[in-house]
Amino acid sequence: MKKEEKISNTAICRDTRQLDNETLNLYETAVIIAKRSNQISLQAKEEMHQKLDEFIGDNDNLEEIFENREQIEIATYFEQQPKPTLIATDEFLKGKIYYRNPTKGDAEK
Secondary structure (H helix, E strand, O other): OOOOOOOOOOOOOOOHHHHOOOOOOHHHHHHHHHHHHHHHHHHHHHHHHHHHHOOOOOOOOHHHHHHOHHHHHHHHHHHOOOOHHHHHHHHHHOOOOOOEOOOOOOEOO
16 A cells, blocks of 8 residues: 555544535445445555565474564554555545446546
């Protein structure tokens, strides 16, 4: 995940009228945010696994597994990141998400 802007780690009460300004349908907005949230979650998971795969070795013994401080730091970093739903909501409100509804026919944003 990129650290372009600081996003709050806590949930924020939002005005539903602000969320459905773009789509004019709150349920469609929820689906868009949920799909983007899933994408962000998968990207973060892949990134974390790539970083943790560097520590996998053939000769790991029990002491190394429990005392690998670098792995703990990587896991802590990802735990401290904002939740994917918060990131997706922020992106939606700032107009950074491209979406389209095939039933409506044209690209919306």
